[in-house]
Amino acid sequence: KVEKNKEEIKGFKLNQNYPNPFNPTTTISYDLPGEASVEVKIYDIIGNEVRTFSFNSQTSGYHNLMWDGRNSYNQTVSSGTYIYRLKAVSAEGRKTFERSSKMLLLK
Numbered sequence: 406k407v408e409k410n411k412e413e414i415k416g417f418k419l420n421q422n423y424p425n426p427f428n429p430t431t432t433i434s435y436d437l438p439g440e441a442s443v444e445v446k447i448y449d450i451i452g453n454e455v456r457t458f459s460f461n462s463q464t465s466g467y468h469n470l471m472w473d474g475r476n477s478y479n480q481t482v483s484s485g486t487y488i489y490r491l492k493a494v495s496a497e498g499r500k501t502f503e504r505s506s507k508m509l510l511l512k
Contacts, residue, residue: 414438414465417502419491422472426509429481433470433489433508440464440496447472448488455482462496474510484512 418436425431433445443460455476472489476482490505 414467417441417493417500417504419504419506421506422489422508426511428474428511430471430473431508431510433472433491435468435470435491435493437463437465437468437493441493441502442496443468444492445470446490446492448490449482450486450488455487482510484510486510 414436416436416438420434420436422431422433435443435445437443441463443458443463445458446454447456449455456472457477458470474482487508487510488505489508490503493502494500
């Protein structure tokens with residue numbers, strides 16, 4: 406589920422997830438200054454891809470993505486540190502933004 410707010414955004418931004426640590430869900434929020442394709446990937450601490458969220462086109466604004474602690478096979482993942490990585494490519498393809506941050510799942 407993604408929510409947005411149509412306020413003027415100055416630049417791309419990946420925010421710290423909240424709550425952190427979390428159980429069972431967390432919110433990953435990010436800001437887009439213009440229309441962009443967005444991919445958020447979640448990795449375990451050793452670099453294995455756990456889950457991918459892809460959006461072909463999102464409008465500018467503040468966006469929230471909820472992660473329920475499940476992998477791509479809908480299985481609940483174990484407690485531990487996870488990395489989430491945002492990659493956004495502007496609609497005209499001129500700007501690419503990539504950032505990562507850590508989050509902690511505690512059960």
